[in-house]
Amino acid sequence: xAKEDKEKFDGIDAGKVSSLRDAGWSDEAIAEEVGIExxxxxxxxxxxxxxxxxxxEKTDSQQRRLIVLTDEELEKIYERAxxxxxxxxMKRFEQERKSEIGQRADRRLRNTKLLLRNYRMLKKxxxxxxxxxxxxxxxxxxxLESMMKSRDNDVIISSIKDSAARTAVMVSHVESMLGxxxxxxxxxxxxxxxxxxxxxxxxxxxxxxxxxxKEIAKKKNMSKxxxxxDLRVAVERLAALIFGVDGLNVQ
Numbered sequence: 001x002a003k004e005d006k007e008k009f010d011g012i013d014a015g016k017v018s019s020l021r022d023a024g025w026s027d028e029a030i031a032e033e034v035g036i037e038x039x040x041x042x043x044x045x046x047x048x049x050x051x052x053x054x055x056x057e058k059t060d061s062q063q064r065r066l067i068v069l070t071d072e073e074l075e076k077i078y079e080r081a082x083x084x085x086x087x088x089x090m091k092r093f094e095q096e097r098k099s100e101i102g103q104r105a106d107r108r109l110r111n112t113k114l115l116l117r118n119y120r121m122l123k124k125x126x127x128x129x130x131x132x133x134x135x136x137x138x139x140x141x142x143x144l145e146s147m148m149k150s151r152d153n154d155v156i157i158s159s160i161k162d163s164a165a166r167t168a169v170m171v172s173h174v175e176s177m178l179g180x181x182x183x184x185x186x187x188x189x190x191x192x193x194x195x196x197x198x199x200x201x202x203x204x205x206x207x208x209x210x211x212x213x214k215e216i217a218k219k220k221n222m223s224k225x226x227x228x229x230d231l232r233v234a235v236e237r238l239a240a241l242i243f244g245v246d247g248l249n250v251q
Contacts (some may be wrong), residue, residue: 012034012036012044013034014045014047015048016033016034017030017041017044017045017048018044018045018048018049020033020034021041021045027039027041027042104148107148107151108148108243109235109239111144111147111148111156111243112235112238112239112242112243113235114147114153114157115170115174115242116174116201116204116205116235117205118157119171119174119205119206120205120206120210121161122157122160122161122167122170122171123171125161125164125167126164126167126168126171138165138166138169139169140169140170140172140173143160143166143169143170144173146159147159148243173242174242177238177241177242178202178206180241181198181234181237181238184237185197185198196220196230197230197231197233197234197237198234199220200216200220200227200230200231200234201230201231201234201235201238203215203216203219204216204231213227213228213231
């Protein structure tokens with residue numbers, strides 16, 4: 001605002017003048033209210049409008065400043081963007097990989113429990129079945145991989161039980177891994193604890209006459225809660241042996 005304009009309108013509440021005009025007051029009433037001549041009302045309102053427009057244009061101009069970059073600066077920006085993009089892609093890939101590993105680990109634990117719960121039934125089925133060794137054309141690895149692809153427990157057990165050869169392979173595999181687990185327990189620095197965990201899983205699933213958690217707790221003189229803790233660790237150990245250690249949280 002020029003110095004003479006500032007002096008010209010100094011002491012006048014232009015905002016009030018404009019508001020009263022918008023409210024429908026007459027110029028005479030406005031002039032009387034703010035103490036000016038009636039002929040100046042229109043001039044003050046027009047001056048206020050022009051100032052607002054100038055301020056708005058100034059702000060827009062500041063916001064629309066054009067930034068000019070050299071080719072070298074643009075190249076650096078592109079390179080930086082590529083690096084950030086690659087880092088984000090790798091981070092997402094790693095997150096998905098960890099998620100997949102976690103999901104496979106969960107499925108392996110679930111399937112290990114499934115095999116243990118059905119061990120007695122599968123063993124009896126294998127003993128009562130008649131088949132030739134030549135029919136055993138699938139390895140334990142093949143059967144385990146097929147188990148990993150299904151989420152239906154009934155379908156998994158049926159797919160094993162429906163083939164006498166498959167049943168025999170899986171029973172043999174589980175028994176071999178139980179043998180390895182027993183050897184691990186005997187060689188462990190914490191032999192007493194590890195052997196107790198082995199006994200818990202044996203009594204719960206493998207023994208001729210299986211026991212409940214309450215019965216095992218009484219037999220081992222321990223709490224029922226500790227029975228479940230031992231069982232969880234033992235199942236993790238067996239899952240690592242039966243399915244392989246990758247992706248399993250083995251303590």
